[in-house]
Structure formats: structure tokens, C-alpha cells
Amino acid sequence: MRSHSIAVLPGDGVGPEVTAAALEVLDAAQDAFGFTTERTDVPLGAEHYLRTGELLTPDLVERLRAHDAILFGAIGSPQAPPGVLERGIILALRGAMQQAVNLRPVRLYPGVPTPVAGLTPQRCDLVVVRENTEGSYVAEGSAVHRGTSAWTAVQESVNTWYAVERAVDFAFRLASVRRGRLTLCHKTNVLVEAGALWSAVVEEVGRRYPDVETDYVHVDAMCMHLPVSPERFDVVVTDNLFGDIVTDLGAVLQGGLGVAASGNLHLGGRAPSMFEPVHGSAPDIAGRGWANPAGACLSLAMMLGHLGEGEAAAAVEGATAQVLAELPALAGAGMGASTGELGGRIAAAVAQRPAVENSLM
Amino acid sequence: MRSHSIAVLPGDGVGPEVTAAALEVLDAAQDAFGFTTERTDVPLGAEHYLRTGELLTPDLVERLRAHDAILFGAIGSPQAPPGVLERGIILALRGAMQQAVNLRPVRLYPGVPTPVAGLTPQRCDLVVVRENTEGSYVAEGSAVHRGTSAWTAVQESVNTWYAVERAVDFAFRLASVRRGRLTLCHKTNVLVEAGALWSAVVEEVGRRYPDVETDYVHVDAMCMHLPVSPERFDVVVTDNLFGDIVTDLGAVLQGGLGVAASGNLHLGGRAPSMFEPVHGSAPDIAGRGWANPAGACLSLAMMLGHLGEGEAAAAVEGATAQVLAELPALAGAGMGASTGELGGRIAAAVAQRPAVENSLM
Ligand SMILES: CC(C)[C@H](C(=O)O)[C@@H](O)C(=O)O
Numbered sequence A, B: 001m002r003s004h005s006i007a008v009l010p011g012d013g014v015g016p017e018v019t020a021a022a023l024e025v026l027d028a029a030q031d032a033f034g035f036t037t038e039r040t041d042v043p044l045g046a047e048h049y050l051r052t053g054e055l056l057t058p059d060l061v062e063r064l065r066a067h068d069a070i071l072f073g074a075i076g077s078p079q080a081p082p083g084v085l086e087r088g089i090i091l092a093l094r095g096a097m098q099q100a101v102n103l104r105p106v107r108l109y110p111g112v113p114t115p116v117a118g119l120t121p122q123r124c125d126l127v128v129v130r131e132n133t134e135g136s137y138v139a140e141g142s143a144v145h146r147g148t149s150a151w152t153a154v155q156e157s158v159n160t161w162y163a164v165e166r167a168v169d170f171a172f173r174l175a176s177v178r179r180g181r182l183t184l185c186h187k188t189n190v191l192v193e194a195g196a197l198w199s200a201v202v203e204e205v206g207r208r209y210p211d212v213e214t215d216y217v218h219v220d221a222m223c224m225h226l227p228v229s230p231e232r233f234d235v236v237v238t239d240n241l242f243g244d245i246v247t248d249l250g251a252v253l254q255g256g257l258g259v260a261a262s263g264n265l266h267l268g269g270r271a272p273s274m275f276e277p278v279h280g281s282a283p284d285i286a287g288r289g290w291a292n293p294a295g296a297c298l299s300l301a302m303m304l305g306h307l308g309e310g311e312a313a314a315a316v317e318g319a320t321a322q323v324l325a326e327l328p329a330l331a332g333a334g335m336g337a338s339t340g341e342l343g344g345r346i347a348a349a350v351a352q353r354p355a356v357e358n359s360l361m
């Protein structure tokens, strides 16, 4: 029987709740589609950090590297200093595993309420390819005269041809099997050095994909167009920071963060990719069963597709979409069922192998 | 009679059309409220640039400096190299005149269609205070190995205590006369150096405004919250780049770019502030009368408030809101009237001195 080794990193807050739901769905998918997984639980997160001071260690990186994929819940806690867990775990993993792109589908499933008037599933089916290892996320800069009224802070965004090229090439490849349209989202009129590099990469890589039509949109204009005309976009490629911003807005169209899924993809075959719901640890609602497991389950579907379990991936996506369509509300007490109950329903639906019109990847 | 000297910079594309409409409204306001203006037409823009190669010259800066305010249309043309006019005129003016903040109200007027389901004017009344002189807009950086596969581009964001403090202080002052709530929007968990400075400034300046409640939101989360719960925000202070992004999203809530107004405010009394609609030159619809003059007229209202013509400001805002509420569509042929006709209607309404519930500033 096919077997995949999965590192499971439930994390903090609602992370363990949605991850438990996703694992129940994974069990059902294994039964229905005849494969197994070996799962290693990884205790990274706030609790572990506060107890041991440990974030992602080199040793852990080596152990994680041996897995076929990482299933990630959420990281973050008000008890830890701001940003430390995010940088020390999430961003550290994306970097250590060279997860070159963060793939974030912005897809509205039928029957899911969206706050945008008149938006339909037909009109909302795009994918954002976010460069995932550099840009402003090098999190580097410098400061002089810190703590005085002459304090000056310089924050840097680093863009290498190598990293931009692999993200852009991935995006073109994706566009060529989708609707054949790639949009570069940047702010080239102001970020002149970074913009010149990104534009040159898109131009050069584009020559390898003559059937893909390319265009360009400034990130500010993107935030204006995305809510009202998402149908303008098929594959959007953008830098780390703009991708972060644009996909949270995209999540709004999809029905909220609880529904949005993502894959941090390693493209070279030498390290695992990592799949995580776009939502955070949401400490305010942790432990109540109010988190929607859809984001985690759709991330699981992406993982299964990535592992070559295409049928299982489609069934998990279909099952999640089916259960989503039945919900009275997309999060909180109003969902009418707990995180765990919804996981159970999605798991039950997987056994029926429901189909979806397009798959996530 | 009170007199104000205004430099008028209509610019490119639809800029001259909306500016002409705004000037007709200004005429009506002068008649109704008993003041005059001396107007100097400034020919900056694509045509002038393409003919002479001239952007904002030091000489022009000196001549503009003598005015009480600048009324700006829009700049940008497909004939000019990308970004050159924007940086050489708009950004150059913001810098040369030390227009410390870009004030962008996000206000939904009654009767204006918004794409966000269920949004009401009561729930959508916030102001974004965008730092307007630095951050990523220093447009500086460096590159090595340009044009090769080792090309690496570094883009810099510069943040000085001086500029951040004056923007944050302005925002606190505004919050203290509004609903007493200030939100810092940044990405402190990733942009650590810039984030530390911004957070420290908000903390320190906040001590001077004990009655203003402060909170913090990451820019990605902001883009998620803004469309669905704008009522969470009163005054939002943010950096130049995030402000650019967030206010284009804000414009969506207000009914589109055609409605959004802005003021580039010089705070020291030694140079003019500049008032401009948030929309660009829209070359695709230039000359057709399809541009909505509301953004330009609301920017005029902000200018009048800034010049101490508070009653005229309120009347122009009220008249614009009144005409907006009557439009079948907010831009294009569907408006049912041309840019010029709408300017005429707003001008006529000004004479009736309509009132608005809150004024723009
Ligand atoms: C938690 C944070 C560091 C992270 C990011 O900024 O990438 C998150 O917002 C995301 O989008 O995955």
C-alpha cells in the first residue's frame, strides 16, 4: 500500500482543533482511497517555546526534512513576545525547507456566503503565487540613534533573480494548465529596484510560455479590483509582502479566513512542502470548537494532491465544499456545529467520493 | 473679501475634466459664501513632459510654494515611461512641499451603492492618515549583477522618528476630535526595524493623548477586517506603502475610486497642502465625460476646510453627497450624465447650502 510520512504540527490556539478535524478527514481518505500515512507529531508552538525557549532548531529541521509533507495548524500566542513564534517557527520553516512559493487559491465554493454583493463561484477562481522566502520577509534592516528623536530605521526587501525566477516560473506553469493568464502584482512605479527585477523576470520567463498572456497590476489597484472583479485574474504572482496582504483580502471573498487554504511548496524534491490554513491561532476563540476546519481540510486536500493522491485530494475538497455549503455561518457559535463535528461530517462525506468542478491545484 | 491663492494642476487624462468640474463648484461656493480665489494654472503633466522633458523643477517649487493650496487633478500617461510622471510630479510635490500626511477619509455617503453587502454609512466612516514623505516611497535601493541570473535588488524603506512622529501626532489629534480611537496599521511581526520605530512612536505620542484609545492591526488583517467591519476603525495611521494599499481598498467600500478624496497636508504653515482625488488619470476613458467628479469635488471640500472656509467646505461636501445619491452608476456611460453636467449639478446644489452629518475633516 502507498504510504506517506507526514509531520503534524498542530501548534497553538485553534491550531490543534482544526488539525484534529483534518486528521479525521485524512483517516477517512486513507480508508476510501487505499493509502496509509505515518504521522509524527511535532510539538513546536507557544507552549513548547515558553517551557523550553526552543523554536525551530537545526536538529528539528533535519528530522522534519525526512518527511514527505508537513501538515501545519497555526502558531501564535499572546504569552509570547510579538512576532517571535511567527518568525521563529513559520517563517523559519518556510526558509529552512526552501518552500519557494506560497500557493493560495482564492476560490468561492458554491453556496458559501461572501460579503461581496453579487459575487459568484464562476467569477471567483484565481490562485495567488506568493514568493515565500525573501522580499521584506528577510526581516532585516538597521537602525541608528535607536530610542532617540533621531531614530532612523531602514527596512530592507531583498529580491534575488534565483528566488523570483523560481516563483515566477511556477506561476507560469500553473497558468499554462489553468486559463492561460498571468498577472504580476507589484508596485514597480515606486519600488524601482525590486520592480525592475520582477518585471525583467516575468518578461524573460514569459518567453518560455508563449501561450500564457501576461499583464501587470499595481498592488494598490489590485486591492481595488480584486473584490469587485476577481474574474480578471487567473494566476497572480507577487512578492512575499504583497502576497500576504492580497491573500487576506482574497480570503474575504471566499467567505473568510476560516475557509482559506495554502501550500508552502518546496519545488526541488529535497524537503517537504507544508500545508496550512491561512487563519492564525485565534487565541480568543481557542477551545470552544468555534473554528471552521474548512481551511485546514482544504489545505489537507492540497497536501494530498501534492503527494500524488489526486483522487483523495478531489474527494476531500469536494467533501469540504459540500459541508461548507450547509453551514448557517462560517465561524463562531453560529456555525451550528463544532469544529470536531464538522470534521466528522467532512470525513463522512469523503467516503462518498464527491466530485468538484476544478481541483485546488 | 477673503481671498485664497490656489495653484491648479489639472494634469493628464481625466484630470482636466474633473478639475474643471471642481472649479465650477468652487465658483459656486465663492458666490454663496463670499470669498474669492486667485488661481494659477500649472501645466505640469505628460504633455508638458513629453514636449519639454520637464518634471517638477526647483523654480516651479518656489512659485508653487507661494500659494495657499494646490488643487490637483491626476497625472500619468501611457506615452511616458512607467512611473516617471508619478515620481517626478506627484511624489516630488509631496516631498518638496513636505506634505507630511496624506489624509484619506473612507466614508460611505447615504444612497451610494457599495459592493459590500449590508454596509451602511453609519458603519463606514473612518480616516486613514498615511505618512506621505518616506517609507518605501524614498524609492531607493540598490542592485548588483543587474541583468544577469545573479541580479539581486535591495529595496529600502526609510523611517525617521521625525516624519513618523508628525504623522502619528496628527492622527492622534484627529482621533481626539473624532471617536477617540487610533489604530496603528503595520506589519511589525515581519518588518521588525520599521515596526519597532512605529510602535515606539505610537506609544510615546499616545501619552500626550490619554483620552484616545489605541490599538494595532497587521496590514494583512486590516485588509480582511476593513471590508466586513469598517466600524472597528476611526483613525488609522500607517506608513506610506500600506496607506497606499489600504486606501484603494477603502475606496471600494465608498463606491469606487471615483468617489475617494484626499489631502496631502503640509503641517508647518510654510508650504501649500495639495488636494487630489484618489483616482488616476484613467487614459482609457479620458475625453468621454465618463469620470465621476465626486472625488475631485470632495477633495475641493477638504481644501476649503483647510483654508478656513468651513461652511463652504460643508456645503460642497453636502452637495456632492446629494448628487452622488442620485446617480444610477458611479462611473462610465451609466452615470446618466457627463463629468461636466455633474459638476454643474453639484455647483447648483452648493448654492442651497446643504448640510452633511459629519464633515470630512
Ligand atoms: C504569521 C505571519 C508571519 C504570516 C505571514 O506574514 O506570512 C501570516 O500572515 C501568513 O500569511 O501566513
Ligand SMILES: CC(C)[C@H](C(=O)O)[C@@H](O)C(=O)O
Residues within 6 Å of the ligand: A189, A190, A220, B086, B087, B090, B091, B244, B278
Ligand atoms: C501614482 C502613485 C505614485 C500614487 C502613490 O502610490 O502614492 C497613487 O497610487 C496614490 O495613491 O496617490
